[in-house]
Amino acid sequence: NAGVTQTPKFQVLKTGQSMTLQCAQDMNHNSMYWYRQDPGMGLRLIYYSASEGTTDKGEVPNGYNVSRLNKREFSLRLESAAPSQTSVYFCASSDNAPGAGTEAFFGQGTRLTVV
């Protein structure tokens, strides 16, 4: 049982390049999330998907797009990478919403550097 799997683990991009971060979960969870983690800032929500077929913006959505491909997969796309997007990105999933008191489970992260 792998839980939440993210690819790639590391990536270096040049400013203006695009890329897609992949995430898949095998826990049959309804909700999925993309967070970024920066020193001193904590985890900040980029986008979430409450259920298959829906996506919504979080706190810091600018410069990102997402696709909930099916119940298992939720991808994050950077269309034109900027140095400010250098961060560690985490995908997470939960059975129900945080407001239902349901815990989230996280992937191992993607360390992205934009030069």
Added chain:
Amino acid sequence: EDQVTQSPEALRLQEGESSSLNCSYTVSGLRGLFWYRQDPGKGPEFLFTLYSAGEEKEKERLKATLTKKESFLHITAPKPEDSATYLCAVGTSGTYKYIFGTGTRLKVLA
């Protein structure tokens, strides 16, 4: 505005020296308070969920407690392998956002 604050930012303990980490929150409609452990280069690992004031949960050397304004993660007789960053988060009614604190970096020295 909903907010979660953790203290201290960093803590160094000798092996066997018990202590507590604090997570204070100001939110409307708390539905769950979550504790996570994060090792360097890894994703947060779920530890506990607490739902109501007075609730306690234990796992090995860790015990989490909850009041109406804060939660404590008590570490009893810690070992070097307990060294990690401990994060707390809350879930509030009507939202799809887990609100995270910035964490406490714990270092346990042998």
